Amino acid sequence: MRTVYLNGEYLPENEASVSIFDRGFLMADGVYEVTSVLGGKLIDFDGHAVRLQRSLDELDMRSPISKEDLLEVHRELVRVNEIDEGMIYLQITRGAPGDRDFVFPDPETTTPTIVLFTQSKPGLADNPAALKGMKVISIEDIRWGRRDIKTVQLLYPSMGKMMAKKAGADDAWMTEDGFVTEGTSNNAYIVKGNRIITRGLSNDILHGITRAAVLRFAQEAQMEVEERNFTIEEAKDADEAFVTSASTFVMPVVEIDGVSLGEGVPGRVAPRLREIYLEESRKAAI
Structure with missing residues (x-):
């Protein structure tokens, strides 16, 4: 107990x-x-x-x-x-x-x-899901407008996860006005070429703590980061994708709405960022 x-x-x-x-x-x-x-x-x-x-x-x-x-x-x-x-x-x-x-x-x-x-959560850092990646579906984002405040209003994100489960996927990416806002409990990213693309900070998304650390580590590793809106169609055409959160760290995404990204397995950027994040976070842990 x-x-x-x-x-x-x-x-x-x-x-x-x-x-x-x-x-x-x-x-x-x-x-x-x-x-x-x-x-x-x-x-x-x-x-x-x-x-x-x-x-x-x-x-x-x-x-x-x-x-x-x-x-x-x-x-x-x-x-x-x-x-x-x-x-x-x-x-x-x-x-x-x-x-x-x-x-x-x-x-x-x-x-x-x-x-x-x-x-x-034994094995949290060595989650086998990170080796195969996750599948996501897209759903409409109908939450209230202050997603930057981390409130306990989690009914719709919970419903989104259930929609994904029913569709045989692992999670859902929410979209508004044609653009991806974020996952049900994580920030969303795509990779095209050597560029990491993720939505910029605003009231539309949660200002992720893991997001901030991962983007900092990416820039320190000489990776190019672009903060801008992107669509689901653009995401389907990406080389790879991933999400970040306090519970999943950096998790590769290998399929969006039934469309495989790249070869349908984690690419090189997300696993490398996960490795860097875990290494640096362990060093700074208190």
Whole structure:
């Protein structure tokens, strides 16, 4: 049984509970982050902490914990749950300020709810899926307009993954006005020649922490990076493609809407970036 963290306490998971009036439950009024653990250490913690604060600020929600204390909670959960490879899920909601109401009170008078728990994922870094690549389908992006805020509004991404599963694929890339925005839980990329192409940052996509690191490593490795919109048709004609996220790192994409990319196997760019990312991230882990 896991030990979890809830509002300042470490508890057995079966003893942790929140109010039925919590706005995270009633209104999806909350944000979250997922930090990977490799070798018992945290990957990109600082990036996740900064993005968490940005999400809270955008929703006019105060943080119930300092960055320093948050780091200690992460480390303690890794220790007590003996996590070598896996993830730590963090969620902060506006809490339960009163009865159900669309209008929320002054953030300074509201006590947020904070929850953290671990997920053990042995073999996370050596995921065999990275050797064969993944298949994606395209679906229309009908989410709300502030995808840059990492909220707990995950129903449509969940439905997108189920659409992909039903179609015999692994995931879905969402499109808006003819252009790819992102995957259901990852940022999307194509490779043409020696150029890595991915959508630029805006309110339309999540500002991925893994995305930022991978693009930095790519440029340091003298790879050309172009941040611009691209279509599904352009993606089908690409030499290769991949996605990035905290849970998959760099994952090759070998098929889009039934069309194989290249020879239908991972190319040279995505596996190399995955190798670099894992190597550099392990060095910088805390």
